[in-house]
Amino acid sequence: MTAFLLRRLIQAAAVVLVMSLLVFLGVFAVGDPIEILISPEADQFERERAVKALGLDLPLWQQYLVFLGNALRGDLGRSFVFNEPALKLILERMPATLELAIGATVAALIIGLPLGLYAGLKPNSPVSKGIMATSILGFSLPTFWVGLMLIMVFAVQLGWLPSTGRGETVTILGMRWSFLTSDGIAHLIMPALNLALFKISLVIRLTRAGVRETMLMDYVKFARAKGLSPARVTFVHVFKNILIPVVTVVGLEFGGTIAFSVVTESVFAWPGMGKLIIDSINVLDRPVMVAYLMMIVLLFITINLVVDITYSLLDPRVRLEGKQ
Amino acid sequence: MSAPTLEVRNLRTHFFTRGGVVKAVDDVSFTVEAGKVMGLVGESGSGKTVTGFSILGLVDAPGRIAGGQILFKGRDLATLPEAEMRGLRGNRIAMIFQDPMMTLNPVLRIDTQMIETVLAHAKVSREEARQRSRDALGQVGIPSPDERLKAYPHQFSGGMRQRVAIAIALLHKPDVIVADEPTTALDVTIQGQILAEAQKLCAQFGTALVWITHDLSVVAGLADDIAVMYAGKVVESGPVTQVLDAPLHPYTLGLIGSVPSRNRRGEPLRQIPGMTPSLLNLPAGCAFRSRCPRAEPGCAEPPPMAEYRPGQHARCIHPHQEAVAA
Ligand SMILES: Nc1ncnc2c1ncn2[C@@H]1O[C@H](COP(=O)(O)OP(=O)(O)OP(=O)(O)O)[C@@H](O)[C@H]1O
Ligand code: SF4
Ligand SMILES: [Mg+2]
Numbered sequence: 001m002t003a004f005l006l007r008r009l010i011q012a013a014a015v016v017l018v019m020s021l022l023v024f025l026g027v028f029a030v031g032d033p034i035e036i037l038i039s040p041e042a043d044q045f046e047r048e049r050a051v052k053a054l055g056l057d058l059p060l061w062q063q064y065l066v067f068l069g070n071a072l073r074g075d076l077g078r079s080f081v082f083n084e085p086a087l088k089l090i091l092e093r094m095p096a097t098l099e100l101a102i103g104a105t106v107a108a109l110i111i112g113l114p115l116g117l118y119a120g121l122k123p124n125s126p127v128s129k130g131i132m133a134t135s136i137l138g139f140s141l142p143t144f145w146v147g148l149m150l151i152m153v154f155a156v157q158l159g160w161l162p163s164t165g166r167g168e169t170v171t172i173l174g175m176r177w178s179f180l181t182s183d184g185i186a187h188l189i190m191p192a193l194n195l196a197l198f199k200i201s202l203v204i205r206l207t208r209a210g211v212r213e214t215m216l217m218d219y220v221k222f223a224r225a226k227g228l229s230p231a232r233v234t235f236v237h238v239f240k241n242i243l244i245p246v247v248t249v250v251g252l253e254f255g256g257t258i259a260f261s262v263v264t265e266s267v268f269a270w271p272g273m274g275k276l277i278i279d280s281i282n283v284l285d286r287p288v289m290v291a292y293l294m295m296i297v298l299l300f301i302t303i304n305l306v307v308d309i310t311y312s313l314l315d316p317r318v319r320l321e322g323k324q
Numbered sequence: 325m326s327a328p329t330l331e332v333r334n335l336r337t338h339f340f341t342r343g344g345v346v347k348a349v350d351d352v353s354f355t356v357e358a359g360k361v362m363g364l365v366g367e368s369g370s371g372k373t374v375t376g377f378s379i380l381g382l383v384d385a386p387g388r389i390a391g392g393q394i395l396f397k398g399r400d401l402a403t404l405p406e407a408e409m410r411g412l413r414g415n416r417i418a419m420i421f422q423d424p425m426m427t428l429n430p431v432l433r434i435d436t437q438m439i440e441t442v443l444a445h446a447k448v449s450r451e452e453a454r455q456r457s458r459d460a461l462g463q464v465g466i467p468s469p470d471e472r473l474k475a476y477p478h479q480f481s482g483g484m485r486q487r488v489a490i491a492i493a494l495l496h497k498p499d500v501i502v503a504d505e506p507t508t509a510l511d512v513t514i515q516g517q518i519l520a521e522a523q524k525l526c527a528q529f530g531t532a533l534v535w536i537t538h539d540l541s542v543v544a545g546l547a548d549d550i551a552v553m554y555a556g557k558v559v560e561s562g563p564v565t566q567v568l569d570a571p572l573h574p575y576t577l578g579l580i581g582s583v584p585s586r587n588r589r590g591e592p593l594r595q596i597p598g599m600t601p602s603l604l605n606l607p608a609g610c611a612f613r614s615r616c617p618r619a620e621p622g623c624a625e626p627p628p629m630a631e632y633r634p635g636q637h638a639r640c641i642h643p644h645q646e647a648v649a650a
Contacts, residue, residue: 218426225380225421226441226492227414236440240431316431316476 008308012301019297020071024064027289054080067290076294077287081280086291090273094295095175096166097272100264101257103179103192105250108199113246115200116207121234123212131204138201143260147194147267154190162187164269191268195261199253206249210242217241244314251307255300327398329532330356330379330500335392335402337371337378346603348374348387350556353629354549356532358499361523363547363564364536365579369600370553372536373422376502378402379534380419381409396500415445418493419502424486424510428477434461434488435473441495460491464521483514490518497529504536519546540583544568552576555601555611558629562636572638572645574616610640618642 038050051057055066070077076087115135119128155163167187169176178184214220215238223237262274269275273292280288337349349371356362364372377383379394381401394401396417401409421427429437438457439450446453454473461469464487477485486506493501503522507515523546526533535546543550543564550568551561552575560573571577578596598615607613609624616623620642627641 218421218423219429221377221382222419222421222427222489223429223437224382225413225419227410227412227444228440229410229444232440232444236436237429237432241429244431314431316433317478 008305012305015301016294016297020068020294021064023290023293023297024067027286027293028060028063032284071294076291079280079285079288081283081285081288086285086287089276089288090291090295093271093273093276095177096270097258097261097265097274099177099179099188100191100195100261100270100272101254103188104195104199104257104261105254107192107196108203109246109250111196112200112203113207116204117211117234117239119204120208120211120215123208132208135201135204138197138204141197143194143197143263144267146197147191147264150190150194151267161190163190166271191264191270194267195257195264198260199250199257202253203246203250206246207242210245211238214238214241240314244311247314248307248311251303251310255296255303258299259296327395328355329358329397330534331393331395332375332379333393333395335375335378335394336390337374337383337387338390339387341386344604346387347556347606348603349378351392351629352551352553352556352558353392354551354558354561356500356534356549358530358532359527360549361526361533361535361547363543363550364534364553365538365540365543365550366553367538367579367600369603371556372538372553373504375553376419376504376534376536379500379502380413380417381406382413382419411445414441414492414498415496416498417500417502418496418498420486420489420493420504420506422504422506422508424482424489424506427489428485430477432476433473434475434477434480438473438488438492438495441492445496456495457491460495461488463494463525464488464491465517466491483510483518486510486518490522494525498531500532500534501526502534502536505538507542508537508539515542522546540568540579552579555603555606557611557639558637559612559640560636560638562633566633566636570633570636570644572632572636572643573612573640574618574644575612576638577644578615 034047034051034054034056038047042050048057055063058066067077074087075085078084079086079089082089115131119131122128151163154161165187166176166178166184168181168183169178170180170184171177172180178188220233220237223233228237258273261270261272262278264270265272265274266278273295277289277292279285280292332355333353335349335352336347339346339348352371352375354362354364364375366372374383374387378389379401381404383389389402392402396412401412401417404412428434435454435457438460439453442448442453442456443450446456448456458469458473461472466472466484466487472480477488480488490506493503506522507518510518519542522533522535525531535543537543547564549562550564551558552567552573553559554575560567560571560576567576568580571580575596582595596615601607601611601614608626610616610619610627613619613623622641625641627639629637629639631637632643632645
């Protein structure tokens with residue numbers, strides 16, 4: 001296991017290095033922030049001073065090395081707009097986004113697993129057919145449109161749920177969280193469900209396919225031949241097997257959920273990283289964009305590692321290979 | 325005289341598929357007494373496994389038992405409510421599956437899979453259930469059973485997995501075991517060991533054993549009685565020596581002829597000509613007609629099962645009753 005982890009960490013470092021170069025070049029190609037940051041009336045002298053202060057006068061490779069050196073010290077530059085460290089800006093908003101993404105993932109599992117299980121066990125019942133038809137909607141309806149519909153119905157017409165912001169928060173470990181107050185949870189429900197929409201459909205389909213495939217396996221029939229109760233066959237013999245693909249896919253999807261939260265955060269004015277990055281792109285706040293993208297890269301790599309470890313915990317065949 | 329342990333009477337198990345009704349088992353009858361071994365033979369697709377699943381009540385949709393009786397100590401299993409059937413499954417009636425590599429759940433430890441079987445039918449503590457599981461592993465010749473209990477299926481070889489499956493089947497000392505070609509996937513030495521053990525255990529516990537196979541030499545060494553299946557029907561049945569020495573049905577004779585034998589060395593193996601017919605469009609009358617060297621016009625009528633010699637039945641209107649030179 002240690003050797004496995006070490007190898008994975010070295011791989012991860014290499015990926016981060018390559019990605020940092022790509023991100024840096026990509027953001028550089030997007031546009032020249034000077035045009036936006038400096039008022040058109042500024043004279044040549046003021047302009048040059050600003051360029052120097054931001055380090056934009058150096059050749060590209062030097063800018064990259066400076067960026068890399070600073071990044072290694074945990075400094076991803078200062079926001080042109082807020083004049084604060086970009087990393088700090090991102091980290092301040094990360095809990096909101098994480099909370100939203102975790103909420104969406106939990107909702108997807110809580111809703112998707114039972115529905116998928118039912119649809120897999122009773123494939124021909126009308127209820128199952130309804131579940132499957134609805135799940136197609138989950139795949140195909142645009143997130144922002146569903147978000148707006150949710151606001152229309154539950155916030156505007158019924159007035160049950162608030163439509164913007166995080167609500168009341170509690171500070172733990174220096175970070176603000178909504179899910180610990182009832183007002184916060186009320187604010188979290190709609191955005192989390194909106195973000196979960198695609199995932200719920202994904203979990204339903206994965207679970208159903210897994211159940212249908214597993215039910216045909218000899219070991220399920222053998223479990224029945226042992227005289228086990230249907231509940232034990234379903235929840236131990238079948239469920240444990242389908243958990244492997246579901247956990248893998250949902251885990252790998254988590255990075256995508258965070259990236260996708262940009263849309264949901266904009267619709268519900270959820271003050272997370274997604275909203276920050278949209279604002280930053282509008283004003284070409286380069287350090288914030290770079291810092292955000294690097295955070296996403298790190299996140300994806302961490303998620304992959306965690307999924308691999310979880311997978312090996314669930315599947316004994318993988319676990320033991322690592323030991324030998 | 326008390327009822328035999330297992331008596332299958334005119335069993336019909338049909339699959340109602342889109343393409344039509346597949347009569348996988350269509351009039352199968354046999355009897356197994358306590359401590360006896362019944363060999364159920366026939367080529368691939370003849371309905372042996374489906375017969376086994378019918379006995380356990382494990383036929384899944386679109387299939388169902390469409391007729392006949394499965395009498396277990398006089399009680400008809402075909403009409404037994406599922407809850408009662410579950411109480412018998414794995415307890416009084418156990419099954420060993422064809423493919424040992426697929427029988428055990430890959431993500432559960434051996435102890436989990438054994439203990440759950442004990443606890444499904446016996447009110448004992450977990451510790452007691454573990455003891456019983458360990459003893460059962462020891463009984464089928466698995467070394468250091470305590471350690472092996474903690475292992476996962478993929479850590480066992482095919483032969484060892486089949487032993488585990490047999491140990492699971494033996495946990496409750498069942499009255500009936502249906503063993504579905506349990507040794508075909510294994511190499512010959514291990515096959516021999518498992519056969520010997522099965523025979524010993526059945527004699528010891530008085531278990532009625534249904535041994536499904538397409539290997540006549542296995543049946544010859546192991547079984548007391550034999551039933552030969554062809555296209556879902558039993559075409560010949562009787563005491564094993566009698567049937568193998570003097571088969572009545574042309575199909576049985578063909579099967580025997582296609583097995584390599586020491587006293588016919590040098591001669592080419594006789595093959596049964598033609599192919600097994602599709603169960604969806606069986607020829608009217610005798611299903612073996614298109615491949616039978618003795619076919620005559622009368623074979624277009626379905627032949628009845630008849631007793632041609634004491635205890636030996638065949639489903640053929642023109643059986644080999646003359647002295648056989650096999
Ligand atoms: N679920 C099903 N739906 C339709 N037909 C089925 C189904 N299960 C089995 N059958 C049919 O039943 C027939 C008998 O199958 P069975 O598995 O009992 O054969 P077998 O004698 O065990 O053969 P083998 O030696 O290959 O194991 C086959 O022709 C098969 O096509
Ligand atoms: S009934 Fe006729 S066709 Fe069928 S096995 Fe007997 S002789 Fe052959
Ligand atoms: Mg079979």
